Amino acid sequence: MPSTLSSINITFLGTASAQPSSTRNHSSLALRLGGDVWLFDCGEATQHQVQRSSVKMGKIRKVFITHTHGDHIFGLLPLMASSMNGAGGTVEGVEDARTQGQTENSEPLEIYGPLGTRAYIRNGLTYTHTILGSPYVVHELRFPTDPHTEDYTQLAAHSSELPGRNISQVDGIWSNIYEDALVSVSAAPILHSVPCVGYVVIEKPVPGKMDPKQYVPHIKRTKTPMSVMSRLQRGETVTLSDGTVLEGPALRPGRKITILGDSYDPSPIAKLAENSDILIHEATNAHLPGVDPDTKPDDSYESVEARAKSRGHSTPQMAGAFATRICARRLLLNHFSARYPGDDDVDEGARRVMDAIKALAVEKFAGDVVCARDLMSVDVHFSNS
Ligand SMILES: [Zn+2]
Numbered sequence: 486m487p488s489t490l491s492s493i494n495i496t497f498l499g500t501a502s503a504q505p506s507s508t509r510n511h512s513s514l515a516l517r518l519g520g521d522v523w524l525f526d527c528g529e530a531t532q533h534q535v536q537r538s539s540v541k542m543g544k545i546r547k548v549f550i551t552h553t554h555g556d557h558i559f560g561l562l563p564l565m566a567s568s569m570n571g572a573g574g575t576v577e578g579v580e581d582a583r584t585q586g587q588t589e590n591s592e593p594l595e596i597y598g599p600l601g602t603r604a605y606i607r608n609g610l611t612y613t614h615t616i617l618g619s620p621y622v623v624h625e626l627r628f629p630t631d632p633h634t635e636d637y638t639q640l641a642a643h644s645s646e647l648p649g650r651n652i653s654q655v656d657g658i659w660s661n662i663y664e665d666a667l668v669s670v671s672a673a674p675i676l677h678s679v680p681c682v683g684y685v686v687i688e689k690p691v692p693g694k695m696d697p698k699q700y701v702p703h704i705k706r707t708k709t710p711m712s713v714m715s716r717l718q719r720g721e722t723v724t725l726s727d728g729t730v731l732e733g734p735a736l737r738p739g740r741k742i743t744i745l746g747d748s749y750d751p752s753p754i755a756k757l758a759e760n761s762d763i764l765i766h767e768a769t770n771a772h773l774p775g776v777d778p779d780t781k782p783d784d785s786y787e788s789v790e791a792r793a794k795s796r797g798h799s800t801p802q803m804a805g806a807f808a809t810r811i812c813a814r815r816l817l818l819n820h821f822s823a824r825y826p827g828d829d830d831v832d833e834g835a836r837r838v839m840d841a842i843k844a845l846a847v848e849k850f851a852g853d854v855v856c857a858r859d860l861m862s863v864d865v866h867f868s869n870s
Pocket residue numbers: 502503512554556557747820
């Protein structure tokens with residue numbers, strides 16, 4: 486990674502809920518941080534979606550799983566097999582060049598997820614005799630009721646698996662599960678029908694905007710090398726030869742992105758997610774009388790909301806209300822029922838439905854709302870630019 490992130494981009498790879506359709510794949514999105522790619526969830530056929538997008542398979546460095554429901558993880562093993570040069574072995578007595586010296590030089594693919602993520606991957610790779618050409622590691626976010634040491638499987642580690650961390654909550658959250666010079670990631674539980682987490686990616690403070698007119702005359706007058714500008718850009722204070730003190734612009738906050746898994750109530754992550762530039766929230770079910778021809782005659786908003794909640798899901802209004810609660814700037818809705826086709830960029834009927842879903846979220850949230858569709862790409866901008 487470079488010293489600052491030139492761009493942050495989100496590409497939706499799948500926006501369907503339980504059932505995929507011809508226009509929506511199962512859940513996955515790619516967060517591009519400069520040149521690196523981090524995947525959030527990896528539903529069935531995610532690798533096909535990567536190939537259809539501008540996301541580079543070879544750039545995937547990390548995978549964050551929100552929960553182990555199949556529509557969020559069934560695509561992970563095939564994606565690993567493809568991106569990590571997987572193979573099915575060789576017949577007896579033949580050396581497999583693809584597996585030689587695999588673990589020393591390559592950075593491991595880092596995977597984060599709740600209890601069961603490690604066991605699922607280990608069992609899947611072992612029982613399919615999959616050999617990988619590079620290592621991986623699974624760090625699990627353990628809930629207070631989970632075991633804190635065991636692997637949740639009797640199988641020994643896969644030959645490409647490195648020992649991972651089991652991360653316990655502190656004060657109800659998993660703080661800084663990953664951190665480097667540019668970003669940090671924290672996570673918190675969100676309420677669904679099974680243990681589920683949301684992730685918050687926070688860019689560290691970035692250099693403020695420079696106004697050269699404030700500095701250049703003084704630098705020239707004192708014949709100071711212009712290279713001092715880079716120190717000022719970093720926010721440093723510089724004293725010139727004639728005693729003039731130049732102060733670089735204050736650092737400004739980095740970008741903040743909250744990516745939730747399935748939920749009927751993400752309250753436990755609310756504090757951590759405050760003031761997000763982007764909130765990605767599911768909106769599985771909506772009440773759309775007059776727009777959705779499949780609306781049942783005796784349904785009401787209340788009955789649709791009650792049904793969505795009973796299955797661990799949300800309506801667009803619930804997503805909008807949460808975006809307002811955390812003072813988010815933009816709300817991106819995803820994880821839609823198969824009833825809502827995802828070709829609203831070309832189909833008038835689909836557009837009417839998605840516009841209506843967006844309008845329901847707007848009832849509860851005054852910021853920008855976008856209904857995601859597969860392969861939609863969104864740049865994450867600074868809030869003050
Ligand atoms: Zn789901």
